[in-house]
Amino acid sequence: MQTEIILAGFGGQGILFAGQLLAYAAMDAGREVTWIPSYGPEMRGGTANCTVIISEEEIGAPTVRNPKAALVFNLPSFDKYEPLVLPGGVLIANASLINRSFQRSDLTTVMLPANEIAEALGDKRMTNMVMLGALLQKLPVLSFAAVEKTLQDHLPSRHKHLLAMNFEALKRGAEFAERGVQTTIPNEQVTFNE
Amino acid sequence: MARELLKGNIAMAEASIRAGVEAYFGYPITPQTELLEWMSLRMPELGRAFLQAESEVAAINMVYGAACTGKRVMSSSSSPGVSLMMEGLSYIAGTEVPVVLIDVVRGGPGLGNIAPSQGDYNQIVHGGGHGDYHAIVLAPASVQEAIDLTVLAFDLAEKYRAICIVLADGNVGQMMEPAELPPMLPLDRPVPDWAVQGAQGRERRILSSIYLKPEDEEVTNIRLLERWQTIEANEVRFKEYYLEDAEIAVIGFGSAGRVAYSAVRAARAEGIRVGLLRPITVSPFPSARIAELASQVRAFLVAEMNTGQMLADVQLAVSGRAPVEFYGRLGGVVPFPDEILTEIQRIAYRPMTMNGDPRRSWLKRLKSQME
Numbered sequence: 001m002q003t004e005i006i007l008a009g010f011g012g013q014g015i016l017f018a019g020q021l022l023a024y025a026a027m028d029a030g031r032e033v034t035w036i037p038s039y040g041p042e043m044r045g046g047t048a049n050c051t052v053i054i055s056e057e058e059i060g061a062p063t064v065r066n067p068k069a070a071l072v073f074n075l076p077s078f079d080k081y082e083p084l085v086l087p088g089g090v091l092i093a094n095a096s097l098i099n100r101s102f103q104r105s106d107l108t109t110v111m112l113p114a115n116e117i118a119e120a121l122g123d124k125r126m127t128n129m130v131m132l133g134a135l136l137q138k139l140p141v142l143s144f145a146a147v148e149k150t151l152q153d154h155l156p157s158r159h160k161h162l163l164a165m166n167f168e169a170l171k172r173g174a175e176f177a178e179r180g181v182q183t184t185i186p187n188e189q190v191t192f193n194e
Numbered sequence: 195m196a197r198e199l200l201k202g203n204i205a206m207a208e209a210s211i212r213a214g215v216e217a218y219f220g221y222p223i224t225p226q227t228e229l230l231e232w233m234s235l236r237m238p239e240l241g242r243a244f245l246q247a248e249s250e251v252a253a254i255n256m257v258y259g260a261a262c263t264g265k266r267v268m269s270s271s272s273s274p275g276v277s278l279m280m281e282g283l284s285y286i287a288g289t290e291v292p293v294v295l296i297d298v299v300r301g302g303p304g305l306g307n308i309a310p311s312q313g314d315y316n317q318i319v320h321g322g323g324h325g326d327y328h329a330i331v332l333a334p335a336s337v338q339e340a341i342d343l344t345v346l347a348f349d350l351a352e353k354y355r356a357i358c359i360v361l362a363d364g365n366v367g368q369m370m371e372p373a374e375l376p377p378m379l380p381l382d383r384p385v386p387d388w389a390v391q392g393a394q395g396r397e398r399r400i401l402s403s404i405y406l407k408p409e410d411e412e413v414t415n416i417r418l419l420e421r422w423q424t425i426e427a428n429e430v431r432f433k434e435y436y437l438e439d440a441e442i443a444v445i446g447f448g449s450a451g452r453v454a455y456s457a458v459r460a461a462r463a464e465g466i467r468v469g470l471l472r473p474i475t476v477s478p479f480p481s482a483r484i485a486e487l488a489s490q491v492r493a494f495l496v497a498e499m500n501t502g503q504m505l506a507d508v509q510l511a512v513s514g515r516a517p518v519e520f521y522g523r524l525g526g527v528v529p530f531p532d533e534i535l536t537e538i539q540r541i542a543y544r545p546m547t548m549n550g551d552p553r554r555s556w557l558k559r560l561k562s563q564m565e
């Protein structure tokens with residue numbers, strides 16, 4: 001059994017890093033894993049996506065037509081991947097950049113305003129962690145503790161001061177996914193002691 | 195050593211360093227650039243030579259010169275850049291100096307694109323440069339294999355005074371996987387008895403690819419051929435999956451072999467007796483093993499990311515003793531496992547004949563699938 005996850009959106013949204021975080025966490029948990037970007041002559045603002053496959057056994061193809069889960073950060077990615085997720089799979093969509101609702105009813109879905117949740121935390125760059133938190137809530141492929149430990153171990157040292165905020169972003173995403181509503185966005189910015 | 199999450203290109207670069215490469219010459223090109231980038235960082239740090247040449251033509255000739263000193267040297271590039279290196283590679287082959295080259299193949303011909311492809315199989319396996327020579331060609335399918343085969347490439351090149359090429363593709367170069375790097379080899383290997391490092395106090399040695407008298411060139415050609423026959427006898431490598439009781443054998447190398455592995459596993463789950471042979475050395479080619487399989491299996495399926503270049507080598511090995519079918523995607527398109535699974539099912543459930551050209555029937559199926 002293997003779990004395939006596609007993360008897709010614009011360049012600059014932290015998609016490749018979010019995928020790498022999953023890959024590191026899977027490796028640290030002793031699983032087999034592949035991370036592959038859809039690389040192209042692309043830059044910030046262009047399309048960016050990657051596929052992560054997590055498995056207990058040797059992984060064959062690193063890309064799949066129909067993933068078990070998709071994390072879509074914008075409308076073009078939503079349009080592209082909504083039809084492709086396996087029936088019964090998980091689709092997490094970023095409501096901040098998507099102006100329509102789900103067309104499929106055979107998936108576990110979460111539509112969350114990840115940009116706004118991240119901005120309320122004080123840093124728009126947390127969007128990817130908010131999305132990832134929602135995914136981990138709905139797709140029990142890796143534990144939160146494992147991902148948090150990995151974040152601690154692999155976040156580049158220049159970003160270490162953002163660790164607490166990353167944890168909080170994961171938590172907010174998960175909470176939103178769990179309750180289906182936005183309950184924890186404060187009116188004022190949260191401050192972190194780091 | 196612990197497993198690390200490594201990108202294929204960087205893994206191959208670091209593996210070369212650990213294997214004791216002392217000089218790297220190259221020119222950036224996607225999807226190989228991270229390899230050169232890593233070298234530009236690490237080689238100066240270690241006091242070894244890194245040089246970004248003005249072109250691939252210059253780079254390969256610098257490799258040629260450096261190889262004559264008996265040091266471990268290399269270059270890396272991607273398809274169009276490797277085309278530019280062909281003249282130099284022929285000179286290197288003619289001079290009988292060991293060189294490692296990593297080719298991260300992309301879509302072509304021409305400028306093509308930067309997507310993963312296997313379109314350069316014929317160029318790398320069956321020639322490239324002019325004249326009568328063979329290169330050893332290793333085809334990794336994973337990051338770990340990319341590391342292991344890069345290290346092996348240096349050993350084989352040195353052992354046979356030959357060119358050893360790691361034939362990767364954009365997927366292998368760009369993918370990240372957990373993998374283990376070897377320990378750093380010390381640089382204390384003895385100077386080979388053919389190397390030129392200054393002749394003070396000894397008789398001078400000459401390294402050249404020029405043999406003006408045809409009789410001398412013929413002797414050289416015979417030496418190269420005999421050395422190649424030794425390589426054929428000793429260095430064939432491949433990996434087998436589920437072949438013990440297989441009625442269908444899928445054959446694919448590198449990334450296509452890996453996609454085929456997913457398809458074979460899915461077909462096994464439905465009870466189809468299918469296995470996979472994944473050549474690790476595409477040159478020398480595992481012809482003997484394929485010939486053996488020809489008396490075991492009902493049919494072969496060759497899967498490639500080109501129009502059927504290795505297909506010809508498989509057909510030669512099978513020699514008409516079993517049907518050989520083909521499936522390929524082109525121009526930088528990587529097949530999904532379900533495409534190869536469909537082919538396996540077709541072969542399993544429909545009668546096979548030896549009639550017709552597998553390339554023509556595949557192209558018909560591919561075009562109808564694209565409509």
